[in-house]
Amino acid sequence: MFIDTAKITVKAGSGGKGVDSFYRDKLNRKGTPDGGDGGNGGSIIARVSTDVHTLLDFKYRQLLRAKNGKHGSSNQKRGRNGDDMIVKVPCGTLIYDFKDKRLLKDLVEAGDEFVFAKGGNGGKGNRSRKPATVGEEGEEKELFLELKLIADIGIIGFPNAGKSTLISRISKAHPKIAGFPFTTKNPVLGVVEDGNSTFKIVEIPGLIEGAHRGKGLGDKFLRHAERTKLYVHLLDLSREKPEEILSDYTKINKELRSYNKRLGKKKQIVVGNKIDIEGAGKNFEIVSGKLKKDIIAISAKDGTGIKELVKLLCASLE
Ligand SMILES: Nc1nc2c(ncn2[C@@H]2O[C@H](COP(=O)(O)OP(=O)(O)OP(=O)(O)O)[C@@H](O)[C@H]2O)c(=O)[nH]1
Ligand SMILES: [Mg+2]
Missing domain, CATH: 3.40.50.300 (P-loop containing nucleotide triphosphate hydrolases)
Incomplete structure (x- = not known):
């Protein structure tokens, strides 16, 4: 099926929480802050590929979600980053903001990329001696994709x-x-x-x-x-x-x-x-x-x- 327009919602991963934790032992009753940072959320990235020729994939997948970052833990352990999600789009894909119809990007050449939605940074753990913070939310957007084939x-x-x-x-x-x-x-x-x-x-x-x-x-x-x-x-x-x-x-x-x-x-x-x-x-x-x-x-x-x-x-x- 030849599909040349699509509306999609993209939700990048949020950053994991930084953690409040203290290392204590007999000599160190008060404790030393050792809470690790949260991992970053995964981004959603469009990449032009010559393997795809239409926007058909987006007809069946209108909501794209990338993974969240994991929370930090004690012993200064940083949470794992959420993996980025790479989605293939055909040569000649135009990306618009769905609401105001603004053109955000024209993806022309194989390998060209555009970040659909950026993952949130992970929160900071208290290892830096400040109270731990939560991670940022991942970006969420409604986008409109249009394919205009490129030919001479x-x-x-x-x-x-x-x-x-x-x-x-x-x-x-x-x-x-x-x-x-x-x-x-x-x-x-x-x-x-x-x-x-x-x-x-x-x-x-x-x-x-x-x-x-x-x-x-x-x-x-x-x-x-x-x-x-x-x-x-x-x-x-x-x-x-x-x-x-x-x-x-x-x-x-x-x-x-x-x-x-x-x-x-x-x-x-x-x-x-x-x-x-x-x-x-x-x-x-x-x-x-x-x-x-x-x-x-x-x-x-x-x-x-x-x-x-x-x-x-x-x-x-x-
Ligand atoms: N004799 C002859 N017949 C031709 C020639 N070119 C095409 N045809 C015939 O004309 C008919 C239509 O050809 P297509 O190539 O399918 O035409 P099209 O413009 O792509 O048509 P649509 O896709 O239906 O819009 C077919 O029966 C072809 O065999 C030609 O140069 N000579
Ligand atoms: Mg024909």
Whole structure:
């Protein structure tokens, strides 16, 4: 299941109590203070890992608690620290304060860390000749997590245009491909390698007219198109009439703009797919003439124009 938002509560461990204790013997009736300090509470730390790709774990685990520190004891013995809890999050996880929606951190690179909640320090024992103190409370927070995938290029286009076929051909990703719309229900990430260049590409599924009003799969996956540098706008050249292709193109662009102006302005490489199908060549001529942009013809199925497209994408990213 692809989950890209989560609300969680995090409660770090509290510090253990410092202890009041006195060492006494025959010669030392009054006693020497020897109470040990409490251990520190465990913190909860998010760490970016390439093993996880969604926020699914947090759907089943909405409350995270780290261990408390142990209390100190006599003979100056310090209590054990509570272990830190490390939680894995995917690349591209944004962390917000749930209440005021403030962005606290954007975790981008593998290994990046962020302290969700800090453990409390342990209390002091009376060994320092002051009365013992209790440990600090661990921090408790309500957080909102949002995943915005990080990729260089987003493939946008109407359902059934051939986005999954294209990503399967140019990367190791193998999403389901079928001759009906909405086959892909979640964003699909792929890595494209060409000579010395590599880039990440993501299929943005389910965009149709009215997506920003919740139609189809709605616009909920457009958050994964926000961080790309450019788009491959895929058109289905096998549509019956060229007007339909032009209208698909306009509708997708309108959806991008309705979601966010910035997305509407992002650079697009317009690609006409399914050039192998009869009639597609003619559609291509007409659409090329009417669009005020270059358009590249490919067949994701038989490989026509794919090498050239990948070269162009590499060059455009440089
Ligand atoms: N002839 C031909 N068929 C293609 C080509 N590319 C894709 N198809 C077919 O078009 C249909 C849709 O392809 P998909 O790759 O699933 O399209 P999509 O854009 O990912 O569709 P959704 O995920 O459902 O939105 C499938 O039947 C593919 O086999 C192509 O270049 N030529
Ligand atoms: Mg698909």
